Amino acid sequence: MKNISIWNKIYKNELFRPQYPNQNAEYFYLYHISKKKKSKLLDLGCGNFVNSKYFLEKKISVYSADFSYEALKSINYNKKIICRSENLPFKNNFFDYIFCDSVLYYNTFKQINKSIEEIHRVLKKHGIARITLLSDKSIDLVKTKAASNKFNKLEYNMNKTGINPKQIKKCFKNFKNLKIGMSSYNYVSINKQKIFYIITCSK
Numbered sequence: 001m002k003n004i005s006i007w008n009k010i011y012k013n014e015l016f017r018p019q020y021p022n023q024n025a026e027y028f029y030l031y032h033i034s035k036k037k038k039s040k041l042l043d044l045g046c047g048n049f050v051n052s053k054y055f056l057e058k059k060i061s062v063y064s065a066d067f068s069y070e071a072l073k074s075i076n077y078n079k080k081i082i083c084r085s086e087n088l089p090f091k092n093n094f095f096d097y098i099f100c101d102s103v104l105y106y107n108t109f110k111q112i113n114k115s116i117e118e119i120h121r122v123l124k125k126h127g128i129a130r131i132t133l134l135s136d137k138s139i140d141l142v143k144t145k146a147a148s149n150k151f152n153k154l155e156y157n158m159n160k161t162g163i164n165p166k167q168i169k170k171c172f173k174n175f176k177n178l179k180i181g182m183s184s185y186n187y188v189s190i191n192k193q194k195i196f197y198i199i200t201c202s203k
């Protein structure tokens, strides 16, 4: 089954319940978003809107985009857009900020690369993007049947692409101020880490 169909199934059955507020969104707001001027932010791969809701509460003009019809169906909001990250329906230099948390690694390397080009295109000069990617060392890349709940059963077996810092530098070559952070954890094992790269960069 294709990832998009699996995501539609997940949202249709209300299996994805991310934490609110998401710490990454909070830190992005706290350290990178101007509190002085009205900004436009793209929440790319917005899922069921948790991060969009957070940024809206901060009085930011949010555009919420996702390829899953089922994710967006129930959201009553006038700036929701169904699209793929590789082909964004926005004009050049449109957004002050782009937030893309845990989205791109559900795609092939080629699609990730194209999506990063699109993020660069639609970001304004001096605009800032925060993108979470999956490390090629992450346990997430090991397919398993030992999943604890319905969401994990579907999510663990999706196709995912891990990446390393050398590839990241290449993909983000057109950006400035590239910062590669990391978040890794496993509550029950030190040998099976979930490892994510948190990329912050500007145009």
Ligand SMILES: C[S@@+](CC[C@H](N)C(=O)[O-])C[C@H]1O[C@@H](n2cnc3c(N)ncnc32)[C@H](O)[C@@H]1O
Residues within 6 Å of the ligand: 007, 018, 022, 044, 045, 046, 047, 048, 050, 051, 065, 066, 067, 068, 071, 083, 084, 085, 086, 100, 101, 102, 103, 104, 106, 107
């Ligand atoms: C793990 S969820 C993250 C949702 C949200 N960003 C969050 O942090 O709660 C991944 C989301 O990315 C979306 N997605 C994956 N690949 C995509 C693509 N190429 N274009 C648009 N959306 C995509 C899925 O539909 C899903 O809603």
